Amino acid sequence: MITKESRREAIRKFKEQKPEAGVYAVRSAVSGNAWVGISRNLDATKNGCWFQLRNGLHREKSLQEDWNAQGESAFEYEILDRLDPDVHALEIDDQLKSKRSDWATRLSARQLL
Numbered sequence: 001m002i003t004k005e006s007r008r009e010a011i012r013k014f015k016e017q018k019p020e021a022g023v024y025a026v027r028s029a030v031s032g033n034a035w036v037g038i039s040r041n042l043d044a045t046k047n048g049c050w051f052q053l054r055n056g057l058h059r060e061k062s063l064q065e066d067w068n069a070q071g072e073s074a075f076e077y078e079i080l081d082r083l084d085p086d087v088h089a090l091e092i093d094d095q096l097k098s099k100r101s102d103w104a105t106r107l108s109a110r111q112l113l
Helices: 004-016 042-054 061-070 089-107
Strands: 022-028 034-039 075-082
Touching: 022 042, 022 061, 022 089, 034 042, 034 089, 042 061, 042 075, 061 075, 075 089
Parallel strands: none
Antiparallel strands: 022 034, 022 075
């Protein structure tokens, strides 16, 4: 049985967690296509991306077309790179964009905006 104190402690720890920013890829196993994006909250990004794709709402038309043609099971979400948590808040966007560009080049992938 969970005590009130342990429950409060678990809630406090959850609230103190900072979301991880970084670079991710969405890949199609069937076509071999890849798309690289950036996020300030990598854990929440997959859910949002999959929701948009399932509902035909994704901004990246080429990704949406592949998704529609191949189905959800053909795709995977992969975290490629995480930002150091000590990065100054004013540098986060620039570092994310730079890393996205680097990964897109490495993977011959399209960049998600």
